[in-house]
Amino acid sequence: MSYLAGNSPGSLEPWEEEYSQHVSQSLAQLSHKHRLIILLSVGLITAIEVSNRLSINVLLPDLQGNVAGTSDEVSWVVILYNLGFLCSMAISYWMTRVLGSRRHLLISIAFYATGAIGCFLSPHSLRLLLISRVIMGFGGGAFLVRTVILVRLMFPGSASIFAISCLYAELSAFEVVYPVAMGWISDTLRWNYAFLLDFPFLAIGTFLIWKYLPWGHLSLHSEKSYLDAWGGGLLLAALGAMQIALSRGERDLWFQSPLIVCCLVVAVVCFAGFLWWDWRPENPAPVFHLRTIWREAALRSYVMIVAIVGAMLGAGLYVLPQYLRFVQDYSATQTGGFISTYTIGLGIGLLITVRYVQPRLGGVRVVALGALMMCASSINFIYIWTPTTPTWLLALSIFLQGLSMAPLVRGASNIATGQAALFDVNDISTSYFFIRQLGNTFGVTAATVMFDRRQTLHSARLVDVANRLDPTLQSTLAQYSSLIERSGGAASNPALGAIQIFQSDVITQSRLLSYIDIYFGLAVLSAIVFFLVIVTRPKNTSAPTRPHFHLW
Structure with missing residues (x-):
């Protein structure tokens, strides 16, 4: 069986040809049942991480009161998790090459569990909570991209349909239940006890990965012995400095603050150094294979669209629970129910898009359709949001918002990565999720800054x-x-x-008007996505695209 079949771009580098043969030989030794168990085991951990990341927004109002933090400080609970997530995702493929898939996943689970314990132990300590969120994010960043890559590597061609269906059912079940469960724990006990919900599933997933995922490296022998410390260090330093500058810039008056200026300079210098270091042909195992990524014209063309979609996901899910808790005065359990309604709409939308819409319209038209739907959904919130909006109308609108996001995120993933050859799937998928998560971080940061300014006004x-x-x-x-x-x-x-x-x-x-302003911004971003996808659409759309699993 060939696990790397399909059309391949020209001018392949020697490492790609060797990688194709190596991965095919490694995965061909596993039976179909064994591969499915591996996928669902990693999928269980991924479902916990994604569901927790989604549900944390439900807890933010309770958390803010207990740690005596401002809205800006509490937003760092999300932002710092995203920072750790970005750092982990940026080096996830590199760590897999160095450590092997099983060891990398087990170490990531240990980081994630350590961060969750720290969150549980910080009911009144903002500093411990923020440190724990960075650690938790660093552990969680490895799971989603590894799951996506496993789907494409272990189940090529028509075999992927059944595998993706099983994995999607597993993820959807947790996403629907988790927000309500964490909200109920927060209402019944205390918000920090909600983090204990992860541990039974983490234990099960850890055991299954340890038992069924084989030892070894799905990488080149020359890469396993090389540790690109300079590349990883430069990238992590750039991300950390950039996040500090963007998150503190508004409060510290940007260029009037020496700290902000210093962080921006460090971010630019370190990122430029990383690009130079990673691009060098002499680097045997870079953090990213930038030459390979640059060769993917689709990812280059649609990078801005991917980042904007990430920003819309982050900002929308950050603002919605704030409105429900602070303006409407719903409990955490009730707010979790609304978020579950969102995930149901998203799940139904993804299913419809994958099975019926995308095969008929193609990725570019699906993105355009999703942008128009999301623009209409955001405008709908602008007109219906009041302190007394009926529950049924809110639930219907939130469901439609999730339904509208589905073609947008599905189409963005397809146009950006759908033409990547399978031996490039690690680099291309990692880059895609990295760009989208970076946009997610920018979206939450921008929503926080915009909320503070507009509320004052x-x-x-x-x-x-x-x-x-x-x-x-x-x-x-x-x-x-x-x-x-x-x-x-x-x-x-x-x-x-x-x-x-x-x-x-x-x-x-004033809170209500500020939230409405943010959703007006989301409507504008949707219009920008529609414009960009029309302007940057390729003239030749005959090149085949591969089905790309996507959830969040």
């Missing part, structure tokens, strides 16, 4: 309008005061209570 304008409508304001305060006087008892202070209620109304309304 809206609060000032609301108070200014209230001052200009003084008779109406005084009448409203009098009604609040009368209500407090009737039900508050003799010890109450009606005048002070009325002002506090009014302040709460201003804060709630």
Whole structure:
């Protein structure tokens, strides 16, 4: 059986031809049942990581109160996880070549579990929580891309349909249940106890990987003995400095802060050094095979679209629970139910796209369709969001948002990686997920910055309008005061209570308007994606594309 069959681009490098023969010989020794067990074992760990990453947004309001953090500080719970995730993903293929698949996955599980324990032990410590999130993200970054690569390597051609269906069912089951389960634990016990939910499944997955995933390296013998410390160090330094600069820039006034300037300089210098180091022909086993990646015209052409799709995923899932918890006052369990509705819509949309839409329209038209649907969905939220929007309308709109994201993310993965030869799948898939996750990080950072700026603006304008409508304001305060006087008892202070209620109304309304502004930004990004995919579409669309498994 050939595990690397299919069309191959010309001008192959010697390592690619050797890699083709080596992987085919290694995987041909495994039976179909053995390969399926391996895939579902790694898929179990991936399902836990993806579901936890999705559900953490449900816990952020509870977490913010317990660690006494601002909205900016709490956003670092997501941002620093993404930073660790990016660093791990960037070196995941390199680590697999050096350590072997089984050892790399087991070490990553150990990192992820250590970070989860740290999160559990930090109910009131923001510093410990943030450190633990970096460690957890560094462990979690290896799972998703490894699963995608295993699907394409172990199940070529028509064999991939059944394998992808089994894996998708496994992932979807956890994604639907996990948000509600973590929300219920947060409501019943405390938010940090929700991280303990991972451990039974981590233990099962660890045992299965240890038992069924064979020892050895799916890599070249020349690569196993070489450790590209310079390449990995330069890339990690660039990512860390860049994330600090982007996350702290707004608060520290950007170029007025020596720290921000220093971080930006370090990021640029280290990234330029990494590009030079990784591109050199003398480097026998680079972190990325940049020459191979650059040869993929599709990935080069659609890199901006992939990053924007990642930003939309990150920003949308960050803002939605904030609205449900702070404006609508839903519990964590109820908010988890809404997020589960989102994942159901996404799952149905992916299934419809894969089976019916994409075969008929192709990747470019699917992205254009998804961009239009996502633009309409975002505009819908702009018009329906109020502090009293009915539950049924919210649930339907959130379901439609997930349904709209499906063709967008599926199409983006197809146009960017669908023409990659299977011996390039490690580099191309890793690069794709790295770019998308980088966009995810930028999206959460941008949403946080935009929220702070717009909330300040809206609060000032609301108070200014209230001052200009003084008779109406005084009448409203009098009604609040009368209500407090009737039900508050003799010890109450009606005048002070009325002002506090009014302040709460201003804060709630300014939050709502800020969330609406962010979704207006998502609608604009959707329009930009539509424009980009039309402008950058290839003139020759006859080249075959391979089915590319994608979930998040």
